[in-house]
Amino acid sequence: MRVCNCTTSCWIARLRLVLATLLALLLTGFTFSATAQSYPNRAITFVVPYGPAGSTDPISRQFSTQLEKVLGVEVNVENKPGGSGTIGFGIIARAKPDGYTIGLGTNSILAYQPLVNQNLPFKTPENYQPIAKLGEMPVILVVRADSSWKTLEEFLTHVRNNPNKVRASVSGLRTVPDLVAQEFNRNSELKLRTIPFTGGSGEALLALLGNRVEATLFTGAVGIPGQVQAGKVRVLAVFKKGTYDPVPEATSTIDAGYQTTLSAQFYVMAPKGLPADVLKKLVSASAQVISSAQFATFAKEGYALDPKTPEALSAEIVRDTQTFAELLKILEQKP
Template structure:
């Protein structure tokens, strides 16, 4: 690069020929003739310099991705986060020409997997697909959370909004939410509510519902999808589960849906009423899922991931698949997602405070 710079300087006209009088004028004319020829060399040399600098900058920032990309799921395999990661990851693999490898790192209500991404190299090769629990709930739930989602992670894109649905085992012979509440009141703490972990949307939905319905239930937290396994085995009585995680079991009759948790009915379960419709008008809690990366990940890589995930979410096959499973594809910009995360953190913080739930 130094040799190119030197050549550029040598190819430029100097300041000679500025003397006064006849001799000076003659010198200036000769110099101007030489300068005209040398200016062409100057511009050409600086063009070479600019090209060399651009080439060097390009070489310093190789195209991404050049190797497999890991997507961390902070919950067990089989849950909604895992389902979304694998479905979207398959399409991203085709777009990127590199494998997208899903890594399940469950534990501590999603904190273990989230912490792993916070500590990962900010090079775009470790992504996090996460839900409201570790991102918007845990900052209020845990007094000593080892990370701050808004300071240590960079939002990339909101993937989907997903309602929860209150489901029971068919052996309960319960057909409506009103009937379930009646039985709970007749047997305080006699019904176990499973959740995918302390502080998850499933847990807070259960606690909020019990508070509004005036019933006492026993909360049983699990590591992710293990909660669903015990519900299917009849070892717990009910849970608020994300629709994608239970859709297959609803179709087969292995589980019975009583009510969805959002303000409006789910298009995938049009005949299932909302909790609000069933007598609790203030109840409206749902889940969402999105991609994050370590905080110092370059903006160019964030923009690339954002654009490609948005493109995947716009694919008719993906949109239809998500909708059939009870998820609504969202998309958007990183800034829109960051703003949404802030508002959701405020909202769920108030829910945690109202319920009086806190952990060390």
């Protein structure tokens, strides 16, 4: 009888342990399921790794405003400039992967900066989660309207005659505008001096308007037509083939015989490790925003829409990294 009682006691204890374990698993599963089904149930933060104004801020705010309507919660934009965009994107990459912190990524941050800064918390698409591609933009060359340069060739002649003296503001060291300038210097035997500003292209434009530099290389043309109409600036060139609709008066550098290959790419990014259901909802909601007529109308200000899946975005960033690595090797070579 004693043996039987001991065996029964052990069996009951084990049964209780199994039931407790099953109950815990069921409760955990219920919690995960409820969390995914209820996402989002509070405000989302959208981090912009550059200052207000410029080309990154308007598209981020347009996207966030429309995302609010799709998801039914507030999407608050926070500008976190510095480090050529790496400080703000570091906040995105290190955030808790719950879908409540997302933000803007660019090809200069994601594909170039890891090549020159080994201390970044992100190096490849394995370290963050692509959500959607917002669009891309060419770089334009802008001078003040009261400058003596009326054409691209007049400006280039002055640069050639005054090596390293003509200053052009750019939105951070080795951002796309800066790299376009370096590529242009290399291919055209110029010595245009770039002045990086950490606050993005908006700060770079203010430097031009404040007469602290002679020119600026600006991503896209958001807000520029208004500056042209107000008689404040003149757009001399666009670094792409053909006419750029927002500033049709600008000379195409490629059509003028100067070879340039870079443009700015804008992405929606999140931390790595999002729950599958949260990722699916963010990807779906973002696609809904980007495919809307309202977003297409906004994009006419200078953005080329190029929707892609998260997998395709990862592949694009890897390709851009290879392109930047090749350009970096060329730029590091002595003339």
